[in-house]
Amino acid sequence: MEFAGSHMLSVDQLERGDVERIFAVADRLEPYARRRRRTRVLEGAILGAMFFEPSTRTRVSFGSAFNLLGGEVRETTGFEQSAIAKGESLYDTARVLSGYSDVIAMRHPTAGAVAEFAAASRVPVINGGDGSNEHPSQALLDLYTIGRELAGRGRSIDRLRIAMVGDLRYGRTVHSLCKLLCLFDRVQVVLVSPSELRMPEAIVEDLRAAGHEVVESDALEASIAHVDIVYSTRIQEERFQSQAEADLYRGRFRLNQSIYTRHCEPNTVIMHPLPRDSRDNARELDDDLNDNPNLAIFRQTDNGLTVRMALFALILDVVDQVEEHATTVNWYVGGRTS
Amino acid sequence: MEFAGSHMLSVDQLERGDVERIFAVADRLEPYARRRRRTRVLEGAILGAMFFEPSTRTRVSFGSAFNLLGGEVRETTGFEQSAIAKGESLYDTARVLSGYSDVIAMRHPTAGAVAEFAAASRVPVINGGDGSNEHPSQALLDLYTIGRELAGRGRSIDRLRIAMVGDLRYGRTVHSLCKLLCLFDRVQVVLVSPSELRMPEAIVEDLRAAGHEVVESDALEASIAHVDIVYSTRIQEERFQSQAEADLYRGRFRLNQSIYTRHCEPNTVIMHPLPRDSRDNARELDDDLNDNPNLAIFRQTDNGLTVRMALFALILDVVDQVEEHATTVNWYVGGRTS
Amino acid sequence: MEFAGSHMLSVDQLERGDVERIFAVADRLEPYARRRRRTRVLEGAILGAMFFEPSTRTRVSFGSAFNLLGGEVRETTGFEQSAIAKGESLYDTARVLSGYSDVIAMRHPTAGAVAEFAAASRVPVINGGDGSNEHPSQALLDLYTIGRELAGRGRSIDRLRIAMVGDLRYGRTVHSLCKLLCLFDRVQVVLVSPSELRMPEAIVEDLRAAGHEVVESDALEASIAHVDIVYSTRIQEERFQSQAEADLYRGRFRLNQSIYTRHCEPNTVIMHPLPRDSRDNARELDDDLNDNPNLAIFRQTDNGLTVRMALFALILDVVDQVEEHATTVNWYVGGRTS
Structure with missing residues (x-):
């Protein structure tokens, strides 16, 4: 698949070469995930972490992955929004929220809701779990x-x-x-x-x-x-x-x-x-x-960080710019390796 | 009005020239809101998004607007704070919270509460909606x-x-x-x-x-x-x-x-x-x-981002510095225009 | 004590010289806390503000302190996480979450929980209050x-x-x-x-x-x-x-x-x-x-910001790099002093 600008909604989208491409990028980003290097390649970019169902670890993992590439995160953690209670369609929610960020990671309790949201979104959407359906x-x-x-x-x-x-x-x-x-x-x-x-x-x-x-x-x-x-x-x-x-x-x-x-x-x-x-x-x-x-x-959850960095880098098309925005880490990281 | 350092609590504060000034700044910031350019003019500044009533879209819009100018966002999403339940005054809340950020965007369920908060705040406050009252x-x-x-x-x-x-x-x-x-x-x-x-x-x-x-x-x-x-x-x-x-x-x-x-x-x-x-x-x-x-x-909600960027730039007095902190966008923005 | 890489769980850890060291660093950081200067010394670093009990002011104070040093913040504001409800151990929670950040500030309703979390964490943990126990x-x-x-x-x-x-x-x-x-x-x-x-x-x-x-x-x-x-x-x-x-x-x-x-x-x-x-x-x-x-x-709450900056700078071992990453503040800060 062509990653740049695409949604990542289901593993059904992927062929073997796509999976290998994601893993190769993850390997390249591992030094950044593990704090041996840092990069500001996505400085100024915004992730919308739209979690309409609580999930601390998945939400923080997506957010940290985006921060590790230099970007900012705006987020929500539940159905706090009166608008949805008032009967707004997912179409409207998607049109509005997708104007506020460069890429969205979304979790929703209803199977299929993330795909419906993505169809109306103006920026790429990564499925962070939609009910019993998918969590690619x-x-x-x-x-x-x-x-x-x-x-x-x-x-x-x-x-x-x-x-x-x-x-x-x-x-x-x-x-x-x-x-x-x-x-x-x-x-x-x-x-x-x-x-x-x-x-x-x-x-x-x-x-x-x-x-x-x-x-x-x-x-x-x-x-x-x-x-x-x-x-x-x-x-x-x-x-x-x-x-x-x-x-x-x-x-x-x-x-x-x-x-x-x-x-x-x-x-x-x-x-x-x-x-x-x-x-x-x-x-x-x-x-x-x-x-x-x-x-x-x-190591699985640590790798989650790296894989999510790879997805962001591919979808926002900055894989080949990571190194040119890299510097060394200047703070204590002694005990970090798992 | 003099924008630098002022609160923005009500449209009653504004004369025609003020409105035209805000819109002129919004026009200048539009390329940054639409990702044709980016700027780091507020790098290091902190927005306190103090939402004492849930409102995902308004909260995220303010936060993204601040991020688009290069700043950071600290926020709260409801009356989570035991302190308020314990009977703390808005005066005290404002004195404390205003020490943590450079500007505050605030929503509160009670009409007049944002103005009361602003009177005690040590930094400028933008009214993000106070009950039935105002949402400038x-x-x-x-x-x-x-x-x-x-x-x-x-x-x-x-x-x-x-x-x-x-x-x-x-x-x-x-x-x-x-x-x-x-x-x-x-x-x-x-x-x-x-x-x-x-x-x-x-x-x-x-x-x-x-x-x-x-x-x-x-x-x-x-x-x-x-x-x-x-x-x-x-x-x-x-x-x-x-x-x-x-x-x-x-x-x-x-x-x-x-x-x-x-x-x-x-x-x-x-x-x-x-x-x-x-x-x-x-x-x-x-x-x-x-x-x-x-x-x-x-387009209204997209323009909300631009107008909020303009308010921040005017109140924090950085309008004339936006361009000197500008660079090009280096990630995928293909499908973004509304 | 050796601050670099250490947890800060209790005042019992501190000798007089340690307290004086923290205060000396806070004095050095005061111009940054008060917006007379700014620094990007922790640019790219991530604070995990893991608040398993709501506390707006303490959470925002830790977060703003980290932002003032240039770092990013990922956070949670309560027991939103189904994982904990499902009976996950603090050991597992700590192993997972500590992979997502460079340092953690944690509040928990149960006395001793932060120390138990810290024992399993792979990054330094600062106790932000554990029930009736400590809030150093x-x-x-x-x-x-x-x-x-x-x-x-x-x-x-x-x-x-x-x-x-x-x-x-x-x-x-x-x-x-x-x-x-x-x-x-x-x-x-x-x-x-x-x-x-x-x-x-x-x-x-x-x-x-x-x-x-x-x-x-x-x-x-x-x-x-x-x-x-x-x-x-x-x-x-x-x-x-x-x-x-x-x-x-x-x-x-x-x-x-x-x-x-x-x-x-x-x-x-x-x-x-x-x-x-x-x-x-x-x-x-x-x-x-x-x-x-x-x-x-x-002034106490303002000083809280400065002291928390000092703790982060000491624990992440960047005290001597603060000035070299410093620049001047370019936005309105007129009314900020308390």
Whole structure:
């Protein structure tokens, strides 16, 4: 796709070359994200972070990514606006708000609302999550993380072996990640879920149509024995008919250091879209994994910053100007690396 | 008036020369608002956007206007502050908050609160709306839009023919606009409203005292036949004694493309302070007007950015420094023009 | 202490030399805080203002302080984040959010939460208030104000005579201030409170162990006769068993101009952590003190800006670079001095 001036609404817009282009730009921007350098390439540009549903981490991640390129951020954090309550159309909201910024990152509780907004917007719009539908920058940061983790292990996204664990039915994260995996070659996917929460058949068919090997299971330990990545997701209690059933599955899909050591190959990477639950008996990933260097969950959020910088740089067409606006960082950054 | 260091609380502060000065500065700043150029003239300055009542679009418009001049924005979006709940006076709030910024844009639900705040503030304050009272930057952007739309048609604010339609009793927008029109010559004003919602007599008298011609009516179609501008406003259901009466008037004041074509002169400009209602049977301006090039409602909000930039530049006394801090825009701005 | 890269969680971290270092840096930064100069020393740096409890003035003060050094601010204003509601640990929140900024200022309703967050953070954290526990930048700005006010009177923090008035039991402000006073010499402290709201015994003992003279009283007028500073605090009604008792004490501890003139030495300084109550019969400091030049309450909040700038400059290790990134202020600042 041509990135300059385009919306980024869905992973369906992307071909393999587009994904590789985004990742190549992210690699170039990594020194800026990690504070080894800084750039003012977007000085004077304005991001409208229009979050019509609260999401501190995604909102701050988009905003910080824009700041790291030198730009300013104007934002909103919820349906605070009486105008919307008064029955204004998304068309009008988009026409007005798109006059105030150079690019918009938008979250909305309703599936399809971001695309409807984008159709009326006069500036490019990045979907920051629209209900159960899409959250493309999350899928991209997940795949970017997979690529980087595997590169350090002499492997690649092609021929990836990945187990996805948990609620595969409602999790938009794993759906979008599967769509992106269809752009690559010979992936082995193990889908581990309660039977009520299996991956939608259409996505399984897409994976197989892409030539990938798909296995479905409801048992964690055997499923994670021969994979490069364990991608864990939250299982929400309310998905089950009874508390007893919910407790049964939670216990069965909980990963801790002991299970990891006994069942996984050495250096198997652990991922999660976050937040993970920290309440007793509701954990997907135990705290005793926090010292495991293969726990990549915070490298994922760090990579989110880099990937979002790449999207902004591509969409606003400043990739080749980043270095000429670069200077060194002159303040304390000692403890920053993750 | 002397703008440097002054508050902007009410259109009553302004003489004709002041309005023309603001508009001349807005014209000079337009290339910066539209991204043909950028300037860093206020780099390091801080706007305090103190919105004690939510209003996404006005808050973001002020903030973006300040960013477009190179400044930073600190803001609040509601009565989040326990201090106010604890009974702090506006005097104290103003003394404290005015120490944190170089200029303040403030919205407050109570009429007169912004003036009370400004009296204690140590920096200039711009009224961003205080209840039913004033919203001077809205009146200025409306008049600025009228001037620009008419200039393209070989006409001017002097000798303007305008129809104001809807709730003329409670709408602070039309009240302030009438006050500004009193500064100009030989305006013809047609006031179209339900009898319960007529323009306050004092304002009608002001218009007549200024030498303007005023006609009152409760019929839309005849009233818009010979005007340059149709300025439509929202009629709120709760203003009427019965739903039946509300429905009657809503239907009667609704403008759509068919009525426009049959009754208006060619190129009659359509304006609205927004938001317009998008619910069936509650529309003031139908969606089928969206393709009408004379629908100026989004040019109004765009002009709001420019007018607010002009107010900041005048009050902070940097008008003559804008160009020397200017550079070119180096990112994608393709689809931005409205 | 070594400031570069350190957290600032509690006044207990500070020795006398540390306090003097902070104040010396604040003195150097004062021209920038007061708009006589500006600096871009932190251009490109990002502050994460993570306020998980609303506090407009503290949040804006931290944000403006960072802007005044040239940096950007990303922030949140409450528990808007569904992630926390879903049971995420502070450890995870800290790991994620600390990847998005160079330094964090955090407020949290729970005592100890900021320290727990800081332990997992990858960047320095400044405590902006954690429940009843600590608010070190408030204590520092109070002591800095005392030092500046006294310097103009030929006196100093050593040998200070101070009356603390009001709720001394629950007020974290006076507790932290007492801890800092223990670092200085021969202070005379008069503690004026209802018997139910006396200063905790441990703090009184600390003051005496530091060689200070402590007198406790429940009568205002005699207690303020021979002091340099009257530090007044709010008494909350709900602390008392009956309304009658609350009214009794409120009346007894209320300071106004008449009492000041009759009982205080000339030029006795009046301080208060703010907000002060403006409701009739609930005032600690009457409005008729507003014209008294010894009322230092707004100089306190102004000094808060300067002290927070100093903390940022020390923690991010840019103190010696401030001047080389300095320029002159080019906009209107006429009425700014307090």
